[in-house]
Amino acid sequence: MTAKAEEARKRLIVALDVDTAEQAESLARQLSPWAGMFKVGMQLFYSAGPDVVKRLKDQGLKVFLDLKLHDIPNTVAQAARALTGLGADILNVHAAGGLSMMRAAGQAVAERAAQLRIPAPMVIAVTVLTSIDQTVFNREMGQPGEVQERVMAWARLTQEAGLAGVVASPRETGLIREACGPDFAVVTPGIRPAWSLSGDQRRVLSPAEALALGSSYLVVGRPITAAANPEEAARKVLAEMTGGC
Numbered sequence: 001m002t003a004k005a006e007e008a009r010k011r012l013i014v015a016l017d018v019d020t021a022e023q024a025e026s027l028a029r030q031l032s033p034w035a036g037m038f039k040v041g042m043q044l045f046y047s048a049g050p051d052v053v054k055r056l057k058d059q060g061l062k063v064f065l066d067l068k069l070h071d072i073p074n075t076v077a078q079a080a081r082a083l084t085g086l087g088a089d090i091l092n093v094h095a096a097g098g099l100s101m102m103r104a105a106g107q108a109v110a111e112r113a114a115q116l117r118i119p120a121p122m123v124i125a126v127t128v129l130t131s132i133d134q135t136v137f138n139r140e141m142g143q144p145g146e147v148q149e150r151v152m153a154w155a156r157l158t159q160e161a162g163l164a165g166v167v168a169s170p171r172e173t174g175l176i177r178e179a180c181g182p183d184f185a186v187v188t189p190g191i192r193p194a195w196s197l198s199g200d201q202r203r204v205l206s207p208a209e210a211l212a213l214g215s216s217y218l219v220v221g222r223p224i225t226a227a228a229n230p231e232e233a234a235r236k237v238l239a240e241m242t243g244g245c
């Protein structure tokens, strides 16, 4: 693997949206030559239980625990504190929970990691879900203005709360980078190679576009995991990220 491909591999996160720890472990084992991190979301966490995070970590894999915490500050802080012990590399909350909630989550994670003497997971905040388009945003969610403006406002608020970055569509990556600087993580689902189906995703871009705009990590699920040959699909996504180099 070239240095460029290895650099791109570190930025590719595969969403393990499956029901069992065995399925998740088998996919992760198969795909680790092409992906640097694996995402445990609600489907896997709620069906397989918290232990699945430890099982993946025991295999030496990096884990993004995508549970999108959103509640009052005290509840989110206590939940984030509990999750810190699982050893994930990234945890997330919803920016819609507000400044105090995000600050409480960040502080709880830092304190718990220090108590346990483990590296603190990066805490990031979800802005506007990539399945939401402009019409749904205005008509169903009752939000005024452009999706992009809301994403930017939440990205700034996330930075003010001291968190490490955001989850957003790759379409917003360039603006977030400009506003929040090079060290702020921009984690982007809504990645769709030209050969894949959009499904429920609305604000999408290709792997090459997301990377060129400055996304720190690309989250890809079904285009890889639902493919007839997941390894081949992951290899193709990585090749698109590196321009074939």
Ligand SMILES: O=c1ccn([C@@H]2O[C@H](COP(=O)(O)O)[C@@H](O)[C@H]2O)c(=O)[nH]1
Pocket (backbone or CB within 6 Å): 015, 017, 041, 126, 128, 129, 130, 131, 167, 168, 189, 190, 191, 199, 201, 219, 220, 221, 222, 223
């Ligand atoms: O805004 C968001 C936040 C999280 N996700 C998660 O990413 C993956 C995407 O999977 P695909 O199969 O590639 O659509 C999925 O686990 C979501 O829960 C997101 O899509 N958008």
